[in-house]
Amino acid sequence: MKTKITGNNLYKIFGGDAAEAVALLRAGRTKDEIFAATGQTVGVHDVSFSVAEGEIFVVMGLSGSGKSTLVRMINGLIRPSAGEILIDGIDVAACSGEALRRVRREKVAMVFQHFALFPHKTVAQNVSFGLKIRGVGKAERRARAHAALEQVGLAARADSYPDELSGGMQQRVGLARGLASGPEVLLMDEPFSALDPLIRGDMQQELLELQRRLKKTIVFITHDLTEALTLGNTIAIMRNGAMVQTGTAQEIVGAPADDYVAAFTRDIDRSLVFTAASVAEAPEALDIGAVDAEGALARMEALGLDAIHVVEDGRLAGILTWRAAHAALRAGTPLGEAVLRDVPAAPPQARLFDLYPLASAGLPIALGDGKGGLAGVVRPQAVFARLSRKDAREKV
Amino acid sequence: MPSPADLVSIPFAAWVNLFVRDWLVPNFRPFFRSMQWPITQVLNGLSGFLNAVPMPVFAVALALIAWRTAGRGVALFTLVALSFIDMIGLWPETMTTLAMVVTAVLFCVVIGIPLGVAAARSDIVRAILRPVLDIMQTIPSFVYLVPIVMLFGVGVVPGIIATIIFALPPIIRLTDLGIRTVREDLTEAAEAFGATPWQMLVEVQFPLAMRTVMAGLNQTLMLALSMVVIAALIGAGGLGLTVFTGLGRLDVGNATAGGVGIVLIAIVLDRISQALGERRAPRAPTLMRTMRSLLSLRGAGGGTNEEEDPKRRKGV
Numbered sequence: 001m002k003t004k005i006t007g008n009n010l011y012k013i014f015g016g017d018a019a020e021a022v023a024l025l026r027a028g029r030t031k032d033e034i035f036a037a038t039g040q041t042v043g044v045h046d047v048s049f050s051v052a053e054g055e056i057f058v059v060m061g062l063s064g065s066g067k068s069t070l071v072r073m074i075n076g077l078i079r080p081s082a083g084e085i086l087i088d089g090i091d092v093a094a095c096s097g098e099a100l101r102r103v104r105r106e107k108v109a110m111v112f113q114h115f116a117l118f119p120h121k122t123v124a125q126n127v128s129f130g131l132k133i134r135g136v137g138k139a140e141r142r143a144r145a146h147a148a149l150e151q152v153g154l155a156a157r158a159d160s161y162p163d164e165l166s167g168g169m170q171q172r173v174g175l176a177r178g179l180a181s182g183p184e185v186l187l188m189d190e191p192f193s194a195l196d197p198l199i200r201g202d203m204q205q206e207l208l209e210l211q212r213r214l215k216k217t218i219v220f221i222t223h224d225l226t227e228a229l230t231l232g233n234t235i236a237i238m239r240n241g242a243m244v245q246t247g248t249a250q251e252i253v254g255a256p257a258d259d260y261v262a263a264f265t266r267d268i269d270r271s272l273v274f275t276a277a278s279v280a281e282a283p284e285a286l287d288i289g290a291v292d293a294e295g296a297l298a299r300m301e302a303l304g305l306d307a308i309h310v311v312e313d314g315r316l317a318g319i320l321t322w323r324a325a326h327a328a329l330r331a332g333t334p335l336g337e338a339v340l341r342d343v344p345a346a347p348p349q350a351r352l353f354d355l356y357p358l359a360s361a362g363l364p365i366a367l368g369d370g371k372g373g374l375a376g377v378v379r380p381q382a383v384f385a386r387l388s389r390k391d392a393r394e395k396v
Numbered sequence: 397m398p399s400p401a402d403l404v405s406i407p408f409a410a411w412v413n414l415f416v417r418d419w420l421v422p423n424f425r426p427f428f429r430s431m432q433w434p435i436t437q438v439l440n441g442l443s444g445f446l447n448a449v450p451m452p453v454f455a456v457a458l459a460l461i462a463w464r465t466a467g468r469g470v471a472l473f474t475l476v477a478l479s480f481i482d483m484i485g486l487w488p489e490t491m492t493t494l495a496m497v498v499t500a501v502l503f504c505v506v507i508g509i510p511l512g513v514a515a516a517r518s519d520i521v522r523a524i525l526r527p528v529l530d531i532m533q534t535i536p537s538f539v540y541l542v543p544i545v546m547l548f549g550v551g552v553v554p555g556i557i558a559t560i561i562f563a564l565p566p567i568i569r570l571t572d573l574g575i576r577t578v579r580e581d582l583t584e585a586a587e588a589f590g591a592t593p594w595q596m597l598v599e600v601q602f603p604l605a606m607r608t609v610m611a612g613l614n615q616t617l618m619l620a621l622s623m624v625v626i627a628a629l630i631g632a633g634g635l636g637l638t639v640f641t642g643l644g645r646l647d648v649g650n651a652t653a654g655g656v657g658i659v660l661i662a663i664v665l666d667r668i669s670q671a672l673g674e675r676r677a678p679r680a681p682t683l684m685r686t687m688r689s690l691l692s693l694r695g696a697g698g699g700t701n702e703e704e705d706p707k708r709r710k711g712v
Contacts, residue, residue, distance in 0.1 A: 101592065104589060111587070118604075120603045129599070133591050
């Protein structure tokens, strides 16, 4: 996929001469040592990242970890002390004020933690603010504001004032304001943190729904790992201004880079993070036309399986248990009659959470390859093994 | 007791005389004189207009303005106060004073708001302005009447210039304060959408600073009113002159009448300008609604508007 935003070796030092502090950091001194020596605060410490076009890149960290500073570097609200930020090849960290304004007007919009809606403007005027700044005419502004409000389900409140809306509604307006100018990149600085948990969950789902249609490149800041795992295609974890680990939800939870990340992931509902594919084994299947009961039993013995999937002309046909095959052998009935045609099956991207009801049958779960064939097999034991934390040795 | 005066005596007063009389006045008098021109024009226009408008028309008009901004109580008070002033025979003086105050405040706004904006934008401008404003506010008002007379002569316009100098600081300070206290996340949001400094000012900072700016305007107005009276000392007319001559002749009655006139006009202007600041501009009642609420006061019906009005005007 095409890279939309790249950050290379970014530093941000607050207060005083940045060059000195950057030199000290490069020499391996810590944040606290620098504060003691120079009184300067390290905001961001040697961060490099890249965001692919159309993905949700979540930066997760506690307060003071530098995540808000990092996101403000992307639209130049904060200029890095060293390093470069490229959006479509334009270096935002070094470009002129005019060029930066153009990037902000045309490419990058932002959604704020405390909504930052203008209290003296109506909802529609708030939403069309970016367009007004850009010099778009009144009628078109109104039309595009309505279209954006339509997307977040607030078209009816266009003429209300922000303080007449609930928190969730206000942030929807914030989101609509971000979308109205048609940006390619949406920066979201803890947009849902100020909302109560139920509304937050709704907004997360709505954002995913919107993203399926709009395919923006989103940089999303949060301090909530669950939110990060729900939304992020890629998740970066920040601590003390540095990026500790970057990866998919499964990589972060499955193989935390250090104790800090591990501590975060401890209380995560792993069944929502891992997919069926992550616990799948290579498919072993019998071709029903090619074996008899004796051959089938021998194969199961050899593989140590209680049940094995059966394919017919390359398509999944059913499952044969050891017991049924044994019975068929003794009774001398055709093997085909012993095959259970009703197989528990799921797509490879299904979450473990979705496998619970299938696993209850006690039979291996077939993962389809989308064309009727067998892409993998999940044994119920493997689901539970993955849910327990102490399985770092397993592949991710 | 020995004192420093035994060692050195500084002829400070003589130096100031030298500076003002022998250098400033001869060299810059034409410049200072030409500064009077715009003020004279505005004052003559206003004064002519206010004195030409018949008293009842003006009183009703001001009461209507008070109604729309500050509610019916203030409107009623305006009518009563203006009628009283007319009845005690001070109407022409009041109009002269009003013309002077409005002229002074107009120039304060034109000078003060841009200076306030500049001070809010630049710490250097602010650092330069602050001591100047401090001096302007601490010098007793009588003190600068002398150099004003030297530079501008006596009369109404020099009186207004003294008033402008005296009343200018609050509007500068509060414009500065208002803009600096606009919520940072809002200016950040405007910046994030690519606003230029001018767009930021017009779209976000100034509208949000409006309440504070209006509080500054209210202060400026009150200071102007008090200074306009003192300016009677250098030949400005109006209610100040009534008080001043009353004082000179130990005529308690006339001096008190002039004082009461000033107090009444001050209360009316204060209430209206305060209400202007507290009102939320985009939600100001439309003309139609005002007319309807006017009707609903007289008639029995129209309860819906009456229910909303007190809420919008709370705190006035």
